[in-house]
Amino acid sequence: MDWYDSIWLRRYFDAKKMIAQVAPTRLSEFEHAMSAFRTDDAFQVKYVSGFLDAKALQDIRETIAAIPRDAMELHELQKFGRLIVHDWPAFTAMQATMVDFVSELAGERVEPCYNFLSLYSRRGVCEPHLDTPSAKWTFDLCVDQSDPWPISFSSIIPWPEDREELIEDWRAVCEKRSPHEIRSLALEPGDALLFSGASQWHYRDPIPADGRKAFCDLLFFHFIPEGTAEIVQPRNWARLFDIPELDTIPNISLPA
Numbered sequence: 001m002d003w004y005d006s007i008w009l010r011r012y013f014d015a016k017k018m019i020a021q022v023a024p025t026r027l028s029e030f031e032h033a034m035s036a037f038r039t040d041d042a043f044q045v046k047y048v049s050g051f052l053d054a055k056a057l058q059d060i061r062e063t064i065a066a067i068p069r070d071a072m073e074l075h076e077l078q079k080f081g082r083l084i085v086h087d088w089p090a091f092t093a094m095q096a097t098m099v100d101f102v103s104e105l106a107g108e109r110v111e112p113c114y115n116f117l118s119l120y121s122r123r124g125v126c127e128p129h130l131d132t133p134s135a136k137w138t139f140d141l142c143v144d145q146s147d148p149w150p151i152s153f154s155s156i157i158p159w160p161e162d163r164e165e166l167i168e169d170w171r172a173v174c175e176k177r178s179p180h181e182i183r184s185l186a187l188e189p190g191d192a193l194l195f196s197g198a199s200q201w202h203y204r205d206p207i208p209a210d211g212r213k214a215f216c217d218l219l220f221f222h223f224i225p226e227g228t229a230e231i232v233q234p235r236n237w238a239r240l241f242d243i244p245e246l247d248t249i250p251n252i253s254l255p256a
């Protein structure tokens, strides 16, 4: 099994280790700041039936059909069986209108972070993973599909304490022996759901194909707690906490 994702958490572990060495009295301040990205364990996935009416859905389908092929990113074709388009202007504009609604569902004030369109093909699959807190909240909207394709979630988990614990927790989900409660939901076109991908393992098993041309077009709108756009990026931690050693952590400058 390949280890997948949770890059942010690994940098968080490295940062905690570094701070414990070079500025131990600052550790609780750092952990407190990062707790903005943890999720209340009482949170339950919110299913929004009929988020879009037929006309709005048709408009989105037309927007998608008009996206030039060369704007589509191919780098996830192999691993996920999908084409993706990040931050398409029409979807970014749509996301801006959703802030109050998503804040209400999330139970905290949020702001938009990024979004992407995901056009899954008959090879569609999404292995169990946790998202970076840039996607603390994901509003997942189904635009079109050949058949309902369930997404599975764990309950809200406390973040593992270190990398070993993280990997063990992930393996348990992959091997269907997780102590966390796992729940599956299937969207219909126009329906959406809000989950907290930074604190819920989530995955989609291979798309049901049945020899037909299977597909699933989904929009993912990611939101972060209001006011956290800077601190969510590990590359900003050295500056924001005035601990220059944090810049020496490998790959800290890459977007998480």
Ligand SMILES: [Fe+2]
Pocket (backbone or CB within 6 Å): 129, 130, 131, 197, 202
């Ligand atoms: Fe995810």
